[in-house]
Amino acid sequence: MNSMQLYLHVNGELKQWTIAPGDLLLDVLRREGYFGVKRGCETGECGACTVLVNGKPINSCLMFAAQAEGCEILTIEGVEQGGKLDPLQEAFLEYGAVQCGYCTPGMILSAKALLAERPDPTEAEVREALAGNFCRCTGYLKPVEAVLAAARVYRQSRKQVRPSGARPKAERRPALHGKKR
Amino acid sequence: MSSEHSIVGKNLRKVDGFKLVTGRPAFTDDIHIPGLLYGKILPSPLAHARIKRIDTRKAKVLPGVHAVLTYQDVPRVPHTTAGQSWPEPSPYDTYLLDSKMRFVGDRVAAVAAESRAIAEEALRLIEVEYEVLPAILEIEQAMSDGTPVIHDEPDSKGIHDAQHNLAGYILKEIGNVEDGFRESDLVIEREFRTQRQQHCPLEPHVTISWLDSDDRLVIRSSTQVPYHTRRQVAMILQLPVQRVHVIKPRIGGGFGGKQEMLLEDICGALALATRRPVKIEYTREEEFNMARSRHPQILTIKMGVKRDGTLMANKMTVLATTGAYGSHANTVQGNTGSKVLPIYRTPNMRFECHVVYTNTPVAGAFRGYGCPQGYFAQESVMDEIAYTLGMDPVELRKKNMIRLGDIDELSAQLGEGRKGLPRHIRSCGLPECLERGAAAINWVRKRETLPEKSGHLRRGVGVACSMQGSGIAGVDWAAASLKLNEDGSFNLQVGAADLGTGADTVLAQIAAETLGVTLDKMIVCSGDTDFTPFDVGAYASSTTIISGGAVKKAAEKVRDHLLRLASKMLDVPVDNLTCRDNMVVTKCECEKSVSMEDLAHYAMYREKVQVMENASHWNTDSPPPFCAQFAEVEVDTETGQIRVLHLVTAVDLGVAINPMQAEGQSEGAVAQSLGYALTEEMLLDGSGRMINPSFLDYKMLGAKDMPKLTTILVETEEPLGPYGAKSISEIPINAPAPAVANAVFHAIGVRFRKLPIRPEDVLRALREKAERG
Numbered sequence: 043m044n045s046m047q048l049y050l051h052v053n054g055e056l057k058q059w060t061i062a063p064g065d066l067l068l069d070v071l072r073r074e075g076y077f078g079v080k081r082g083c084e085t086g087e088c089g090a091c092t093v094l095v096n097g098k099p100i101n102s103c104l105m106f107a108a109q110a111e112g113c114e115i116l117t118i119e120g121v122e123q124g125g126k127l128d129p130l131q132e133a134f135l136e137y138g139a140v141q142c143g144y145c146t147p148g149m150i151l152s153a154k155a156l157l158a159e160r161p162d163p164t165e166a167e168v169r170e171a172l173a174g175n176f177c178r179c180t181g182y183l184k185p186v187e188a189v190l191a192a193a194r195v196y197r198q199s200r201k202q203v204r205p206s207g208a209r210p211k212a213e214r215r216p217a218l219h220g221k222k223r
Numbered sequence: 224m225s226s227e228h229s230i231v232g233k234n235l236r237k238v239d240g241f242k243l244v245t246g247r248p249a250f251t252d253d254i255h256i257p258g259l260l261y262g263k264i265l266p267s268p269l270a271h272a273r274i275k276r277i278d279t280r281k282a283k284v285l286p287g288v289h290a291v292l293t294y295q296d297v298p299r300v301p302h303t304t305a306g307q308s309w310p311e312p313s314p315y316d317t318y319l320l321d322s323k324m325r326f327v328g329d330r331v332a333a334v335a336a337e338s339r340a341i342a343e344e345a346l347r348l349i350e351v352e353y354e355v356l357p358a359i360l361e362i363e364q365a366m367s368d369g370t371p372v373i374h375d376e377p378d379s380k381g382i383h384d385a386q387h388n389l390a391g392y393i394l395k396e397i398g399n400v401e402d403g404f405r406e407s408d409l410v411i412e413r414e415f416r417t418q419r420q421q422h423c424p425l426e427p428h429v430t431i432s433w434l435d436s437d438d439r440l441v442i443r444s445s446t447q448v449p450y451h452t453r454r455q456v457a458m459i460l461q462l463p464v465q466r467v468h469v470i471k472p473r474i475g476g477g478f479g480g481k482q483e484m485l486l487e488d489i490c491g492a493l494a495l496a497t498r499r500p501v502k503i504e505y506t507r508e509e510e511f512n513m514a515r516s517r518h519p520q521i522l523t524i525k526m527g528v529k530r531d532g533t534l535m536a537n538k539m540t541v542l543a544t545t546g547a548y549g550s551h552a553n554t555v556q557g558n559t560g561s562k563v564l565p566i567y568r569t570p571n572m573r574f575e576c577h578v579v580y581t582n583t584p585v586a587g588a589f590r591g592y593g594c595p596q597g598y599f600a601q602e603s604v605m606d607e608i609a610y611t612l613g614m615d616p617v618e619l620r621k622k623n624m625i626r627l628g629d630i631d632e633l634s635a636q637l638g639e640g641r642k643g644l645p646r647h648i649r650s651c652g653l654p655e656c657l658e659r660g661a662a663a664i665n666w667v668r669k670r671e672t673l674p675e676k677s678g679h680l681r682r683g684v685g686v687a688c689s690m691q692g693s694g695i696a697g698v699d700w701a702a703a704s705l706k707l708n709e710d711g712s713f714n715l716q717v718g719a720a721d722l723g724t725g726a727d728t729v730l731a732q733i734a735a736e737t738l739g740v741t742l743d744k745m746i747v748c749s750g751d752t753d754f755t756p757f758d759v760g761a762y763a764s765s766t767t768i769i770s771g772g773a774v775k776k777a778a779e780k781v782r783d784h785l786l787r788l789a790s791k792m793l794d795v796p797v798d799n800l801t802c803r804d805n806m807v808v809t810k811c812e813c814e815k816s817v818s819m820e821d822l823a824h825y826a827m828y829r830e831k832v833q834v835m836e837n838a839s840h841w842n843t844d845s846p847p848p849f850c851a852q853f854a855e856v857e858v859d860t861e862t863g864q865i866r867v868l869h870l871v872t873a874v875d876l877g878v879a880i881n882p883m884q885a886e887g888q889s890e891g892a893v894a895q896s897l898g899y900a901l902t903e904e905m906l907l908d909g910s911g912r913m914i915n916p917s918f919l920d921y922k923m924l925g926a927k928d929m930p931k932l933t934t935i936l937v938e939t940e941e942p943l944g945p946y947g948a949k950s951i952s953e954i955p956i957n958a959p960a961p962a963v964a965n966a967v968f969h970a971i972g973v974r975f976r977k978l979p980i981r982p983e984d985v986l987r988a989l990r991e992k993a994e995r996g
Contacts, residue, residue: 044270059656063812072778075248075255076246077246077247077250077252077253078245078246079246080250080425080426080475082425082426082427082507082963083502083507083917084507084917087918088839089455100728115391116244117246118244119245121245121246122245122856127244127245131244131245131605135240135241135244135531136235136236138234138883138884138886140237140240140243141239141243141476141723141725141891142426142473142475142476142722142724143239143242143243143249143475143723144424144425144426144472144475144723146244146246169925169926169927169929170926171927172926173315173927174925175925175926176421176422176425176918176923177425178425178478178891178894178895178923178927179476179723179891180891180894181888181891181892181929182889182890182894183927183929184883184886184887184890185541185926186926188731221283
């Protein structure tokens with residue numbers, strides 16, 4: 043089998059992996075131990091395998107690993123910062139938005155991409171952002187409430203840490219820098 | 224009512240929540256096992272066929288292939304895949320591998336290979352010559368004389384009438400319905416049809432199996448029934464039970480689809496054949512084709528009432544198909560009678576059901592377990608009766624509903640495959656459910672103002688009621704074990720199988736409440752046949768009431784032991800001590816106390832005793848939760864689109880151990896039921912092949928498709944439940960579909976009696992209505 047070297051950043055760490063040209067990003071990430079990336083359908087319909095590629099939510103089952111060359115990948119394992127849960131993770135727990143938890147990583151990552159772009163989303167915008175993430179357990183109400191609650195926390199913390207005159211863009215969390223969706 | 228409690232009744236975070244939001248490896252497949260082989264099953268391309276010749280030589284010599292199994296290589300042991308208590312009330316009509324194929328997706332052969340690609344290649348190299356048999360796809364066709372027999376094998380057991388493809392038959396009558404119809408002023412008889420729906424857990428079925436260093440077969444699997452699976456796999460693979468170890472990690476949803484021994488037997492057989500670890504994981508397409516589904520039914524319901532709305536007779540006749548195998552055939556259909564008809568006091572009730580085999584995907588357990596079909600029919604006819612009599616549909620239900628103190632005798636007749644036990648109604652919040660639900664949807668006003676008389680968007684409101692059970696009376700049982708550690712924490716070991724429902728959390732809350740400790744003191748281990756005691760598993764809305772009952776008893780025994788130790792340590796009479804705030808404290812004013820941690824040290828290093836207790840629990844009754852659901856819909860008369868605007872669920876679940884989780888159970892059930900009502904259907908072509916086995920073509924509701932949801936927990940105190948709890952997991956899936964259908968009638972004056980109600984059905988019906996004038 044042909045093999046090739048892949049260089050990319052995963053959760054802020056530079057990785058060099060040997061892959062086959064046809065390997066899917068989903069399979070490579072799971073092989074490398076990023077088990078939070080879930081396999082639900084392998085046809086890009088369920089969203090369980092969502093990761094952020096340069097800030098944009100992507101179904102990793104539809105992307106060749108080779109296409110991620112040089113990219114910044116964020117998986118659920120990288121959302122927690124220094125042992126501290128992200129406000130989205132806190133809100134998912136606090137609002138009962140997690141049941142079986144299989145769709146949860148994908149939902150949190152889709153929501154994270156949304157909040158990076160729309161700090162004050164409407165409920166409709168949250169539902170739009172989660173439209174690609176099927177959940178069979180919750181009926182979506184609690185995940186939507188959790189995302190709206192996390193957005194409030196994000197906005198609050200932004201206000202608190204903003205020194206006078208600082209440009210809002212500089213306060214964005216590095217992982218959230220990204221291309222337009 | 225839960226205000227005197229500090230843990231029960233509180234919206235505490237899930238005990239397994241942290242690992243789920245951080246993506247820690249917690250599920251069956253989140254593990255690297257050296258030397259893992261990939262198992263694959265060759266599915267039958269034909270709905271009904273016999274293997275004339277099968278040649279696996281080319282597959283076997285493909286480099287990287289370690290085993291190829293056909294029916295010639297494995298023991299032939301009739302069994303059921305239904306994960307039920309022994310002896311299972313489902314027919315033993317299934318084989319590990321067989322020479323006869325009974326549906327598209329049936330097992331032809333299985334391979335284990337170094338990689339998924341090699342395994343798939345090996346399947347292509349297996350040469351099979353079939354004798355094609357005529358396929359029976361339609362329910363009505365199955366029992367006709369001269370129809371091919373699907374189970375013509377001599378060794379199957381428990382089939383009601385194999386020659387007529389009849390897996391099961393049920394007939395029960397209370398009173399005499401014909402007399403009841405004669406005494407009625409209005410008799411309505413209607414036919415309903417329900418479709419094949421699939422569970423669609425986000426995690427498809429997955430099993431990993433290997434031989435451990437003691438040569439025991441380990442099965443790590445996404446199952447709701449670890450203990451039943453252990454027993455069944457041992458029987459099928461002809462191993463002693465002691466040589467099988469089943470582990471249930473976190474499960475990515477089940478909804479009944481994993482109350483089934485589905486992959487564990489074949490995965491175990493491959494592990495035994497190769498002496499290597501083997502994984503079988505269904506793709507989504509395989510999940511649709513080869514896993515289980517909700518039994519499709521044709522229901523005829525005839526109800527008779529007096530002019531004042533008093534129900535006199537209720538006769539339900541069901542023709543259902545279990546697909547190619549009889550998994551849960553009798554019990555699901557029995558439920559369609561036993562949990563549906565008795566919700567209304569009726570002196571004369573009759574339930575008759577034929578469950579037939581067809582060459583279609585296998586049905587099985589699915590949340591609601593026969594009730595969604597029955598309630599769609601019954602609640603639609605109740606609505607029609609109300610409109611015909613000019614009564615408010617809510618009032619008609621209130622007039623007839625079962626009440627506190629009533630005894631439901633139909634349940635006694637329709638047990639789970641055996642004679643059951645009568646149901647005594649010891650708690651009933653149904654009147655309050657109807658009242659609070661009606662208020663939440665603004666029922667009275669909307670009944671007056673809707674539907675609009677003009678425009679192409681027509682709104683309407685509808686109601687439907689249901690009840691369910693809480694465990695199977697006299698059958699379901701569970702055990703729990705609780706052990707004190709020296710820091711004052713406890714290992715709670717339960718055979719119960721949390722499949723994402725929050726069971727671990729609820730059980731830990733019950734234990735913590737009883738012991739007067741905080742929830743973080745509980746270390747929960749669940750669903751492991753080596754390390755946790757027996758539990759039937761997660762089904763029949765049993766976990767909170769049955770497993771929770773066992774946990775409460777075990778915790779009470781531990782508490783008694785702790786109090787005896789503290790009495791000695793503090794020199795205070797036991798009667799004067801109690802557990803609270805992670806301490807044992809005196810009840811009176813002298814204010815002596817000892818922390819759990821100090822008490823644990825005292826027990827372990829002074830008294831040299833392990834505080835550890837276990838307890839078992841079962842009930843002689845199955846207390847029903849009750850539910851009233853209201854829908855407001857908007858029908859577009861130009862496109863036929865039905866949009867649900869608001870869905871209200873008012874549910875009597877007993878005491879909610881964790882209200883937030885209980886709401887979540889309800890909201891998820893509603894989402895599944897709205898899919899059942901409007902969009903979800905497994906479609907088969909003329910050869911029995913499913914034509915929409917993907918999420919693109921099988922439409923579940925997404926975040927944007929959901930209506931406004933209102934969930935009202937109507938708490939009652941159930942004497943048989945731990946801290947007054949009943950159940951919540953299944954009941955809210957029963958009535959959204961009929962509530963929507965009734966709201967659609969209110970909006971446009973058309974009754975739909977077939978699910979799902981598709982836009983094309985609406986347009987056709989509106990056209991026919993217009994033509995009739």
